Each structure stands twice: as C-alpha cells, then as structure tokens.
Amino acid sequence: MKRYNVGIVGATGLVGRKILEILVERDFPIQNLFLFASSRSHGKVITCGPYSVSVEGLNDDSFKDKHLDFVLFSAGKEASHHYAPLAAEAGAIVVDNSSCWRMDPDVPLVVAEVNPEDAFKHQGIIANPNCSTIQSVLPLKGILDKYGLDRVSYTTYQAVSGAGIKGIEDLKEQKQAHFPHHIHKNILPHIDAFDEDGYTFEEKKMIEETRKILHLPNLKVTATTVRVPIENTHAIAINASLSKPFELNELETVLEAYQGLQIIKPYPTSEMADGQDDVLIGRIRKDPTLPNSVHIWCVADNIRKGAATNTVQIAELFL
Amino acid sequence: MKRYNVGIVGATGLVGRKILEILVERDFPIQNLFLFASSRSHGKVITCGPYSVSVEGLNDDSFKDKHLDFVLFSAGKEASHHYAPLAAEAGAIVVDNSSCWRMDPDVPLVVAEVNPEDAFKHQGIIANPNCSTIQSVLPLKGILDKYGLDRVSYTTYQAVSGAGIKGIEDLKEQKQAHFPHHIHKNILPHIDAFDEDGYTFEEKKMIEETRKILHLPNLKVTATTVRVPIENTHAIAINASLSKPFELNELETVLEAYQGLQIIKPYPTSEMADGQDDVLIGRIRKDPTLPNSVHIWCVADNIRKGAATNTVQIAELFL
Structure with a gap:
C-alpha cells in the first residue's frame, strides 16, 4: 500500500x-x-x-x-x-x-x-x-436529496472547546480571558465579531457555508449562534422547511440510512456525542407553523467531526 | 392605607x-x-x-x-x-x-x-x-400592539433553578438526581414529559400560554425547550413574524418604551439578568428568510420575573 x-x-x-x-x-x-x-x-x-x-x-x-x-x-x-x-x-x-x-x-x-x-x-x-455547519449539513443533505429544501433556521448551543485550549481554560478555571464575558455561569449569544447587520460572523459562516456545501446559493438560511458553558460538543436546534410534504417515519428512515448520522430516541445528549465521529440527531418532529417543516436536534463532537x-x-x- | x-x-x-x-x-x-x-x-x-x-x-x-x-x-x-x-x-x-x-x-x-x-x-x-412564557410575551405584546403578530418560534436556554432546589443541587453537586441525565456537563432538550407528537409539555405550555395571554387563539407558535447547565436565568431565542413590514430602529423604539423591558446592546448576558425584575433583550435583527421577521434574544431571572x-x-x- x-x-x-x-x-x-x-x-x-x-x-x-x-x-x-x-x-x-x-x-x-x-x-x-x-x-x-x-x-x-x-x-x-x-x-x-x-x-x-x-x-x-x-x-x-x-x-x-x-x-x-x-x-x-x-x-x-x-x-x-x-x-x-x-x-x-x-x-x-x-x-x-x-x-x-x-x-x-x-x-x-x-x-x-x-x-x-x-x-x-x-x-x-x-x-x-465551520464546526457547527459540518454537523448540520448531514441531516440537511439527507433531506435535500429526498424532499428538496426551502429554508433552514439554526439556533446553536456551542461548547467552549470550539474556542480552543483557551476557551476550555476559561470554563474550567472560571476566569474571563478568552470570551467577552465570563462563560462558566453564562450563556453568550456572541461567537466571532459582529457584522453591520447585527449578525455575527459565526452566523454568517453557517449561512454561507451551508449554501456552498449544498450547492444551493439561494437557500434561505438564518442562524443564532450561542456559546454555552460545556466543555465539548455542539448542539444545534435545526428548523428546516422541505420543498414537499413528508411523513415523519419516512423522513426518519431516510435520515437513519444517511452515512455518518445516527438517530437517538428520544434525543442525544452532549455526553453521548463526546468522543464520537457520528453526528447524533433526535427529537425529530413536525413544525406545524410553517409549510412542510421539521425540528431536528443535532449533536456532534465539534473537535472530532466538527x-x-x-x-x-x-x-x-x-x- | x-x-x-x-x-x-x-x-x-x-x-x-x-x-x-x-x-x-x-x-x-x-x-x-x-x-x-x-x-x-x-x-x-x-x-x-x-x-x-x-x-x-x-x-x-x-x-x-x-x-x-x-x-x-x-x-x-x-x-x-x-x-x-x-x-x-x-x-x-x-x-x-x-x-x-x-x-x-x-x-x-x-x-x-x-x-x-x-x-x-x-x-x-x-x-x-410558565417562566419561559412570561419573559417572552413582553416583547411579543409590544410587537403585537404596533405591528400585529403572525408566527412565533421559541428556542430556549433554561437554567436549573427552573426545576427548584433539587435542580440546583444536581448542577452544583455534579450529581444526577432530578434531571433525566447529568446536567453539569450536558445540554438536555427535555423539560417536562413528552407528549405523543414529540413535543414536551414545557413546549406545549409555551405554545398554548402565549396564545392565551396575547388573546390570539390561532397564533402560530412553535418551541424547542432546552435545559442548560447554568444556575439561574432563562434565555430565549425568539423568532417572530410580524403582520406588516417594519423598520428595525422603529421596532427598537417601540420595545424600549415597553414597561418592564430593557434593550441591552449588543446583548444581555445571563449574569446581567440575574437578580433583576426587568426582562432584558438584545441582538434585535431582521430574519430575511421569512416575511417581516425578526430575531430577539431575551433573558430574564426565571425565579423573579418568571x-x-x-x-x-x-x-x-x-x-
């Protein structure tokens, strides 16, 4: 070889x-x-x-x-x-x-x-x-291939390891050196700098990278990215609008068959994803407030798969 | 007197x-x-x-x-x-x-x-x-009175104090007695029991109570409620669709004037809300993926105002 x-x-x-x-x-x-x-x-x-x-x-x-x-x-x-x-x-x-x-x-x-x-x-x-984008596009590509995709909304729960060794030190030593505020007892809707329109560049990355990876330059994508006080693994609340009607159990079958993706019922915790290469999803349920829409909870090890x-x-x- | x-x-x-x-x-x-x-x-x-x-x-x-x-x-x-x-x-x-x-x-x-x-x-x-509902309906009522309201999506970051003294003990003593999994290094998209459609009763409460308080029985509301490892204060990522077009600065003026509500720029942290009676909001920005829509980050002391x-x-x- x-x-x-x-x-x-x-x-x-x-x-x-x-x-x-x-x-x-x-x-x-x-x-x-x-x-x-x-x-x-x-x-x-x-x-x-x-x-x-x-x-x-x-x-x-x-x-x-x-x-x-x-x-x-x-x-x-x-x-x-x-x-x-x-x-x-x-x-x-x-x-x-x-x-x-x-x-x-x-x-x-x-x-x-x-x-x-x-x-x-x-x-x-x-x-x-970007770490948050990687884990999110696995279920989205599964959806896209079968149903088409019209809109994605991301709301994230991102671990301090995403900011490297210094991020972990801030959490473990309960100090504020790396993040803009204490992280050890805080939730900070602030990752990377702010752009003029009020979005952070972390949010812009998720939006633009999702479009590029999925080859959908006009896909509607929005994001709110948030740092939470856990050491490792990112969780993303994904809300996706499909291009056509779907049945939940059929959608689950599609996602279950997708490489690198595992469905955990009722939901994966952060601990379950820590140290794993697969992206774990759960809490798959219809969102009746938008046409053909679904909520998915998506967790992955941001240092490994991300x-x-x-x-x-x-x-x-x-x- | x-x-x-x-x-x-x-x-x-x-x-x-x-x-x-x-x-x-x-x-x-x-x-x-x-x-x-x-x-x-x-x-x-x-x-x-x-x-x-x-x-x-x-x-x-x-x-x-x-x-x-x-x-x-x-x-x-x-x-x-x-x-x-x-x-x-x-x-x-x-x-x-x-x-x-x-x-x-x-x-x-x-x-x-x-x-x-x-x-x-x-x-x-x-x-x-419900604690998460209380803090959310302040900005929503401000919006409703001025612009009308078509849809609300909640994604929450809820402190362990919402589960009472036992919840705080689980976090502080790093044990698992009250919550379904360890909470001290975990993010759990699970508050209250699961209903048949995959929503939790915490999510159902936010949906139904929002409609009742705002006197909008047919309002489209969806929610994903999540427990995070902080002791006190809930944060809610609110996504709201207004009934008509709006300008961001005018919307901010409306919300700033609303009783019990404070805008903190660029955003309020959990620490800022701890011990306060006001509901703190920030990161107010347009969501271009839905008509007339806005993102609002909303933090409050769940034991006090909540x-x-x-x-x-x-x-x-x-x-």
Missing part, C-alpha cells in the same frame, strides 16, 4: 493534536510525519501512537524538499492565508480548518459524507467547514 | 421564599402573614425583613378563619389542584404558580405588564404563566 508524507500545521493546538490522534486511530498510511507550529513550540516533542516527532517552528521554507502529500492546517486564519498557498505550491494537498479559504470560489468546501466529489476540483487547497475527523476524512478521499 | 392578610403556600421552596423576599422588597401592605408548606416543614421558622413566621403544615382547614385576602401558591400542580379552590372558597384571591389552572377557561393567565385587565375577570384563582415577581405584581393589581 502506498504511504504518504503528511504535515500538520498547528500541531500543538486542540484540533491539531486531535488530527494526529485521528490519523493514528484510523491508521492513515503515513510515510513521514511532520509537525509544524509557531517558533515558540520549536523542538517540543509530541508523541502519539507509534509517532514521536519534534515540532518545527513554521517558516516560508518549511514545506520545501519534504515531498509532502498532505498538509492539514489548523493554526488560524492568518497562518492559513500565508502558509497554505506555500504548502500547495510545494505540491501538497492542503486541507485547511480556518475560515480563510472557505468562501473562495476556487476552493472546495467539503463534508466527507455530503459533497466528497467537490474535493477533486481542488487547486491545491480544500477547506474544512474539525479533526472531517479534515482527515477529506484527506482519505485521495488515498 | 389598607393592609392585607397574605398567605404563601410552598413557603419553603425556591419560588415560595423568593415570593416572601419580593413582598418585603416591594413593601407589600401586609397585615398578617401566613406561611404554609407540607407537614414536614411544620414549625420551621422563616425570617425575612420584619417577618419571622412559623410554617404551618397545610391541611383542608388551613385557610379557615384567617380572613386571607391573597394566597400565593407555589407548591406544584397537585397541591394547587386540591388547595387553591379551598383558599378561593375561603374568600382569598389565589395567584397560582403551577400549571394546574393556567389553561382553565375560567382562570385568567396574567403577565402584569401584558394583560393586567384579565386579572379582574377572576373567579377566585388567577394563574401565573415566577415570584410576576406573582406579587398580579396581587398588587388589586391593592
């Missing part, structure tokens, strides 16, 4: 470490493994499974002469903006976790179960969607 | 104690104060402000010969079902916090700022609405 040279950029972060864990878990065929982070972490040794690798401080020459096949980025928007093109120029397929390239028309935005075919249109960079797992799954498409 | 004989049933509970606190805070003109609870608490002395009162174990004769003007109930549905009619027969005006009488056509369901006139149609019992304060405010209507 062919083996590949793989780099992880942001290897010391929450998602970067999880990417390495998942590469090992899934037995990704690695020839040589390279871990990159800021110069602060240069020389730090990270051990996972059979690998024990010294972190390299990232610079413009980092990707040269390494014959990298895949570079998996999770180091924030600025690092991706500068370094992802360098990795692509060096011949690697980049899978990028930041929001930097997602809406670039030349960059595919891929959820492995939903639009794998898009990945093959890449020009060096493939974007991994970030690291989907990144690795995208790379696996090319094996 | 006339003074009144006041009884509190459920005086040892979370809401019962808060009712007493609020009577004292607001200088309610009390002549004689009677505290009732189960026989377990008989003889327990409760002190608040100028009052130091021995709790009486409740029985069928409790309300006799006391010339009670008001009896404020917060002892659960079963106690209200049995004892509220006895208190009313003894000549008192009952204000009941349980769900027992809310949908009874002969019982007014009142939010002090929203439909105070309904209180005067009572036949002895007046019902205090229960005890509104109960006392209803009694004050009769002073």
Whole structure:
C-alpha cells in the first residue's frame, strides 16, 4: 500500500493534536510525519501512537524538499492565508480548518459524507467547514436529496472547546480571558465579531457555508449562534422547511440510512456525542407553523467531526 | 392605607421564599402573614425583613378563619389542584404558580405588564404563566400592539433553578438526581414529559400560554425547550413574524418604551439578568428568510420575573 508524507500545521493546538490522534486511530498510511507550529513550540516533542516527532517552528521554507502529500492546517486564519498557498505550491494537498479559504470560489468546501466529489476540483487547497455547519449539513443533505429544501433556521448551543485550549481554560478555571464575558455561569449569544447587520460572523459562516456545501446559493438560511458553558460538543436546534410534504417515519428512515448520522430516541445528549465521529440527531418532529417543516436536534463532537475527523476524512478521499 | 392578610403556600421552596423576599422588597401592605408548606416543614421558622413566621403544615382547614385576602401558591400542580379552590372558597384571591389552572377557561393567565385587565375577570384563582412564557410575551405584546403578530418560534436556554432546589443541587453537586441525565456537563432538550407528537409539555405550555395571554387563539407558535447547565436565568431565542413590514430602529423604539423591558446592546448576558425584575433583550435583527421577521434574544431571572415577581405584581393589581 502506498504511504504518504503528511504535515500538520498547528500541531500543538486542540484540533491539531486531535488530527494526529485521528490519523493514528484510523491508521492513515503515513510515510513521514511532520509537525509544524509557531517558533515558540520549536523542538517540543509530541508523541502519539507509534509517532514521536519534534515540532518545527513554521517558516516560508518549511514545506520545501519534504515531498509532502498532505498538509492539514489548523493554526488560524492568518497562518492559513500565508502558509497554505506555500504548502500547495510545494505540491501538497492542503486541507485547511480556518475560515480563510472557505468562501473562495476556487476552493472546495467539503463534508466527507455530503459533497466528497467537490474535493477533486481542488487547486491545491480544500477547506474544512465551520464546526457547527459540518454537523448540520448531514441531516440537511439527507433531506435535500429526498424532499428538496426551502429554508433552514439554526439556533446553536456551542461548547467552549470550539474556542480552543483557551476557551476550555476559561470554563474550567472560571476566569474571563478568552470570551467577552465570563462563560462558566453564562450563556453568550456572541461567537466571532459582529457584522453591520447585527449578525455575527459565526452566523454568517453557517449561512454561507451551508449554501456552498449544498450547492444551493439561494437557500434561505438564518442562524443564532450561542456559546454555552460545556466543555465539548455542539448542539444545534435545526428548523428546516422541505420543498414537499413528508411523513415523519419516512423522513426518519431516510435520515437513519444517511452515512455518518445516527438517530437517538428520544434525543442525544452532549455526553453521548463526546468522543464520537457520528453526528447524533433526535427529537425529530413536525413544525406545524410553517409549510412542510421539521425540528431536528443535532449533536456532534465539534473537535472530532466538527474539525479533526472531517479534515482527515477529506484527506482519505485521495488515498 | 389598607393592609392585607397574605398567605404563601410552598413557603419553603425556591419560588415560595423568593415570593416572601419580593413582598418585603416591594413593601407589600401586609397585615398578617401566613406561611404554609407540607407537614414536614411544620414549625420551621422563616425570617425575612420584619417577618419571622412559623410554617404551618397545610391541611383542608388551613385557610379557615384567617380572613386571607391573597394566597400565593407555589407548591406544584397537585397541591394547587386540591388547595387553591379551598383558599378561593375561603374568600382569598389565589395567584397560582403551577400549571394546574393556567389553561382553565375560567382562570385568567396574567403577565402584569401584558394583560393586567384579565386579572379582574377572576373567579377566585388567577394563574401565573410558565417562566419561559412570561419573559417572552413582553416583547411579543409590544410587537403585537404596533405591528400585529403572525408566527412565533421559541428556542430556549433554561437554567436549573427552573426545576427548584433539587435542580440546583444536581448542577452544583455534579450529581444526577432530578434531571433525566447529568446536567453539569450536558445540554438536555427535555423539560417536562413528552407528549405523543414529540413535543414536551414545557413546549406545549409555551405554545398554548402565549396564545392565551396575547388573546390570539390561532397564533402560530412553535418551541424547542432546552435545559442548560447554568444556575439561574432563562434565555430565549425568539423568532417572530410580524403582520406588516417594519423598520428595525422603529421596532427598537417601540420595545424600549415597553414597561418592564430593557434593550441591552449588543446583548444581555445571563449574569446581567440575574437578580433583576426587568426582562432584558438584545441582538434585535431582521430574519430575511421569512416575511417581516425578526430575531430577539431575551433573558430574564426565571425565579423573579418568571415566577415570584410576576406573582406579587398580579396581587398588587388589586391593592
């Protein structure tokens, strides 16, 4: 079996470490493994499974002469903006976790179960969607394929791990360093900065990325994204309007058959989704206030399926 | 000034104690104060402000010969079902916090700022609405009066104090005694039991009580009610469709002028609402996916405005 040279950029972060864990878990065929982070972490040794690798401080020459096949980025928007093109120029397929390239028309935005075919249109960079978007589009694609889709409304319950190690520290140490207010006894309808129309950029990401992944540029999508005081897993209250009438039990059969999706009755808790790669849904019920509409409760591990797992799954498409 | 004989049933509970606190805070003109609870608490002395009162174990004769003007109930549905009619027969005006009488056509369901006139149609019992409903109908009534109202969708973030002292213990002691799952690191889309159509009775309460309070029996209302791991204050993501076009700044002016309502920009946190009687709203923005629609983030102290304060405010209507 062919083996590949793989780099992880942001290897010391929450998602970067999880990417390495998942590469090992899934037995990704690695020839040589390279871990990159800021110069602060240069020389730090990270051990996972059979690998024990010294972190390299990232610079413009980092990707040269390494014959990298895949570079998996999770180091924030600025690092991706500068370094992802360098990795692509060096011949690697980049899978990028930041929001930097997602809406670039030349960059595919891929959820492995939903639009794998898009990945093959890449020009060096493939974007991994926002965590909340990834888990939501699985049931929505199942709906779209069978019934069509007219409108989506998202209301989210997002864990602090979505803000990385610093977010978890704020919750655990009951301090306020990362979030705009204390999070340990608060509910904050505020993730990312505010745009002029009063929506946050987190909400804009969910709206725009849903349209791009589902290839429905005019889909009506709205969102309210909210940080809640739990460590891990995002829950999304999805309200979807289908293009035609449906029966609940038929819809459940459709969703149950969808890859990567599990129905848990009466509902999945956050604890159930923690550590899982599947997206868990429940509380599927009709919304009689809008035509052909349904409520779905959707929970997933935002660090795994919402970030690291989907990144690795995208790379696996090319094996 | 006339003074009144006041009884509190459920005086040892979370809401019962808060009712007493609020009577004292607001200088309610009390002549004689009677505290009732189960026989377990008989003889327990409760002190608040100028009052130091021995709790009486409740029985069928409790309300006799006391010339009670008001009896404020917060002892659960079963106690209200049995004892509220006895208190009313003894000549008192009952204000009941349980769900027992809310949908009874002969019982007014009142939010002090929203439909105070309904209180005067009572036949002895007046019902205090569900906590999540109370805070939500303030902005909705402001909207209704100016623009009309076609549809409401609620998605809630409800604190454990809504489940009383036992709910708080589950969160603080990280145990699972009261809730169906651990709550201290969980998000549970499950409050009250499930009805046959997959909605919970908490959701049914929000739907039916909103219609009754606003005198809109055919209003389209849907809800997803969710328990989150914070001690106090409920947050509700309200999505409302108005009957005609609106400008955001005009709508804000209308809501700002509404009694008991405060706009906090960009948004109120749970901490800001804790200990307050006003309902705090923010993140008011258009929802372009439905005609004439708006998102509102609405936070309130569920034990104060959502229960005890509104109960006392209803009694004050009769002073």
